[in-house]
């Protein structure tokens with residue numbers, strides 16, 4: 453595995469220069485990518501220097517280097533984790549066979565679909581977040597937004613490399629399409645629902661990085677197990693970048709809670725002080741969590757069985773399991789039947805989406821517990837909660853009926869009557885939006901969020917992370 457070669461037009465550690473045809477194809481795609489970035493990426497800040505990290509190596513420590521960069525000059529590149537000698541397929545019907553270094557012909561279409569679906573989320577999130585730079589609550593937060601944005605751009609590169617290198621002409625066409633679809637465009641939308649939701653205020657952004665990027669983490673964990681080795685290796689490196697995105701969400705929402713709790717403890721009026729009431733924060737959490745829960749797909753899914761059986765997409769941390777075939781096992785699930793829920797057993801392989809969703813929800817609970825400790829620390833009684841996994845779903849077996857926040861079935865009229873208790877109302881959204889005024893002075897921060905405990909790269913939080 454060569455080190456990352458930054459002398460090339462496209463930085464890479466895959467020895468791109470030895471494959472002239474591929475290099476040319478990617479170099480042709482590169483200006484289209486930059487054009488996409490400049491026309492649908494962050495508005496108006498492309499001429500400013502931002503203190504960003506760039507990958508310098510793919511090993512565990514010290515892979516990042518920090519420095520001021522104008523975003524369009526960011527060195528997007530292709531970084532894969534090193535190939536492990538003799539790696540075997542870790543699950544499914546091909547368990548124990550040598551991992552594939554080329555696309556297995558019989559699974560070509562499924563594999564392409566998996567890669568394109570993951571790839572599509574990366575530029576989508578950049579599009580969703582494009583206006584947020586203007587309303588950043590501090591320079592620190594603005595920098596984090598842009599870091600997330602450039603890394604999602606790099607994730608697109610990661611996936612486009614796999615498409616172009618391994619899927620020939622189809623791959624090149626898919627790579628072009630990835631720059632054509634647009635988040636929220638009714639005629640040519642992004643593939644998955646959550647990635648077409650508007651993300652226009654910072655509370656939404658922080659919930660998005662907490663919950664939607666965490667969906668990304670679990671998708672990447674399951675693809676990092678793939679028997680198709682190049683996909684596994686690219687996903688493993690993406691995961692190291694992803695961790696920062698969830699940090700932004702977890703600590704960001706935590707800082708909104710912190711600010712509100714401080715005001716409550718001091719006996720101040722939260723709204724008068726321009727902070728966000730805890731009840732509204734909870735509603736944003738419930739909305740984004742439910743929407744992101746949908747991203748795992750249907751509870752019972754023959755696709756998920758096929759992806760597992762074929763060795764393309766495993767379970768998160770497949771190593772933790774005692775066996776890797778998932779045969780002759782059942783998964784118990786409460787299915788709606790005539791307005792009631794009836795517990796049924798389904799074949800484990802058909803429930804792989806649900807298995808991944810379980811791991812995801814468990815991980816979310818840890819984040820919620822962390823937020824509740826902030827309330828506790830301030831002696832505030834309010835406790836945050838996860839909505840039940842059946843709540844407000846648009847995909848899967850629970851999508852056709854309504855469920856309350858605890859997962860109990862209720863009819864549509866009753867749901868509508870109570871929706872404002874559980875989800876942000878137009879009024880809540882208008883209030884949150886009214887708080888969104890950019891703060892661009894060093895050492896200043898918006899009224900609705902507390903400063904972070906520390907800055908980036910051992911700098912203070914009040915450092916000049918963006919030169920305006």
Ligand SMILES: [Fe+2]
Nearest residue numbers: 574604607668
């Ligand atoms: Fe990503």
Ligand SMILES: [Fe+2]
Nearest residue numbers: 665668694697
């Ligand atoms: Fe991300």
